[in-house]
Amino acid sequence: MSLDKKISVAVIKRLPRYYRYLSDLLKLGIKRISSKELSIRMGITASQIRQDLNCFGGFGQQGYGYNVEFLYNEIGNILGVNDNFNFIIIGAGNMGRALANYSNFDKRGFILKGIFDISPNLVGQTINNIEVLPLSSLDSFSKNNKIDIAMLCVPYEQTPIVADKVARLGVKGLWNFSPMDLKIPYDVIIENVHLSDSLMVLGYKLTEKLKNL
Amino acid sequence: MSLDKKISVAVIKRLPRYYRYLSDLLKLGIKRISSKELSIRMGITASQIRQDLNCFGGFGQQGYGYNVEFLYNEIGNILGVNDNFNFIIIGAGNMGRALANYSNFDKRGFILKGIFDISPNLVGQTINNIEVLPLSSLDSFSKNNKIDIAMLCVPYEQTPIVADKVARLGVKGLWNFSPMDLKIPYDVIIENVHLSDSLMVLGYKLTEKLKNL
């Protein structure tokens, strides 16, 4: 058990955002940046940037600021982009296919190992150079391949069943796209992507705006 | 300008979650629920539930709790599920198609009016009974159809260009799926869906967990 002080989830959630902005700066050829400059670009306070980064270590230098490439690599390490995670996609519908084609994932250390579906229409198709396998073959597949993460893109009612199945096969992380708070009786990390929640927040904001006009 | 006290975005973001849990309770045929019972189901405090709901009004009754159907409808109203929003999807790739087939959106008051793409391979296809139109026809389309929201499912570099275009045509809300913080010089509400940020948070948590074993 680690003795480090607990880092709040608010900080963790900001890390990928820092990573994106640093990547942009790198592409622009910018070598160094102060917390002040970065705060202006990101629309947050310089104080927050320095506090956030100092949860993980002193990456900057007084009087100079931060070396963009160094900071980019450090945040990448914290986020584990250099640790590779093998993942599978369950459900080869449009969402599953969209994720299978998401080229960014490779760059972040996520390696697509397999795509599974139950539909005979989809099994055998090739998506991003990977053949869709029948869900029934997942058992034997998982014996020959270490799978860290499963992305669940199956219909609502199937989601808990499939989650249970993959958890028992030893998958350690689930990325859930069904509009439910997935809970299973296994020690697995679950991230829920609630697209319709996000859209409803947009709807709320639009309604508020119209009201105040 | 409204004189109501400002409701925090933390509260707003919880509303769709309440709405989902109430929908589940309705389906289970449960007529009434106390903040205590709901708090156990949702894994939050009863205090938070009562505080959140009282931002919008007193929906409960002392000694009784909350009527599930009534509360469901009230939260629905707050979220604007009865106000219809017309939306279009730009980009008929896998993500665009996934969203076009998302049947939940209808139920929440979001009406798909059109799908646009530039690729001649996709234009003319039918998705969820809607024909994919060429992006070049968007101008005239928007003259004949009131569009509230545009969902942007186009490649990274195209995103700001397309966002600018639809904002000038009068679209009031943007749902952005590109891994960037979209900013445009128009008075438009933007919700960003950062899928790879979410996945990186999952990766971080997995790394932490492995470290602490």
Next chain:
DNA sequence: TAGATTGTTAATCGATTAACAATC
């Protein structure tokens, strides 16, 4: 009426921001 549970105020906790000494 007695019991239950809300609505709401007050207390606590945690996250954000400000300030500044350390130091490059």
Next chain:
DNA sequence: TAGATTGTTAATCGATTAACAATC
């Protein structure tokens, strides 16, 4: 050295939780 900017402590702010009087 003087100027700039970090790392870090202290102050502030806001969100969450606890407590309880009101009331169904």
